Amino acid sequence: MALRPLIAGNWKMNLDRETAAGLARELAGAVAAAAAFEMAVCPPAPYLIPVADAIAGSPVGLGAQDCHAAANGAHTGDVAAPMLTDVGCTYVIVGHSERRADHGETDAVVRAKAEAARSVGLVPIVCVGETEAQRDAGETLDVVGRQVAGSIPDGLDGTTLVVAYEPVWAIGTGRTPTVDDVAAVHAHIRAALARKSADAAGIRILYGGSVKPSNASELLAVANVDGALVGGASLKAADFLAIARAV
Numbered sequence: 001m002a003l004r005p006l007i008a009g010n011w012k013m014n015l016d017r018e019t020a021a022g023l024a025r026e027l028a029g030a031v032a033a034a035a036a037f038e039m040a041v042c043p044p045a046p047y048l049i050p051v052a053d054a055i056a057g058s059p060v061g062l063g064a065q066d067c068h069a070a071a072n073g074a075h076t077g078d079v080a081a082p083m084l085t086d087v088g089c090t091y092v093i094v095g096h097s098e099r100r101a102d103h104g105e106t107d108a109v110v111r112a113k114a115e116a117a118r119s120v121g122l123v124p125i126v127c128v129g130e131t132e133a134q135r136d137a138g139e140t141l142d143v144v145g146r147q148v149a150g151s152i153p154d155g156l157d158g159t160t161l162v163v164a165y166e167p168v169w170a171i172g173t174g175r176t177p178t179v180d181d182v183a184a185v186h187a188h189i190r191a192a193l194a195r196k197s198a199d200a201a202g203i204r205i206l207y208g209g210s211v212k213p214s215n216a217s218e219l220l221a222v223a224n225v226d227g228a229l230v231g232g233a234s235l236k237a238a239d240f241l242a243i244a245r246a247v
């Protein structure tokens with residue numbers, strides 16, 4: 001991998017205040033600034049501030065799991081991108097398949113969120129990935145290509161965006177695509193990014209979906225895989241660190 005890999009933990013709707021801060025403290029104490037990887041954690045919104053405190057002064061970065069497309073206003077229950085920078089976030093996940101499914105987020109909505117994030121200097125981690133039915137129908141590259149085209153802003157200046165390829169059927173299931181399949185999709189995403197940015201080669205493309213210590217080194221070694229977006233295995237410090245150290 002030519003780019004410095006990003007190992008990001010998506011804690012989803014898990015942990016409580018104490019365990020979240022404890023996990024963050026453990027990671028902060030274990031990661032050196034000169035590590036071969038960059039690490040970030042994405043806790044639930046109420047725990048962003050205690051986690052920010054726990055990782056202060058460490059190389060571990062902070063990300064949120066979603067943001068609204070508007071900078072403020074009458075959007076009960078939502079969180080705006082400027083609020084996330086205000087509490088110390090550098091990343092925000094947008095368009096996770098769980099939000100696309102639970103909240104009906106379309107490519108256009110995801111793109112607006114990515115634009116809102118970038119406008120305040122947050123790096124969006126834009127998620128794409130096919131369902132099992134789409135894979136079985138041989139539609140994976142079409143689906144992912146369409147999602148990249150629709151969810152990622154045009155005319156990207158620079159590399160202040162990350163893409164995460166997360167096959168829906170691989171999330172939380174223990175199943176992963178073959179390394180050849182991962183390579184094919186990541187190459188396809190790289191080509192699609194080249195239509196968005198002159199810096200496509202510098203945009204990190206993460207793989208996500210059942211990444212664990214036992215499969216991390218083989219997945220992270222695939223061409224155009226520039227890190228991982230980890231769910232379940234990011235909730236245990238030892239497992240998440242083992243994944244990061246597999247780069």
Ligand SMILES: O=C(CO)COP(=O)(O)O
Pocket residue numbers: 010096166170171172173174208209210211229230231232233
């Ligand atoms: O959805 C994911 C990360 O965003 C992946 O989750 P798992 O690692 O639990 O499969």
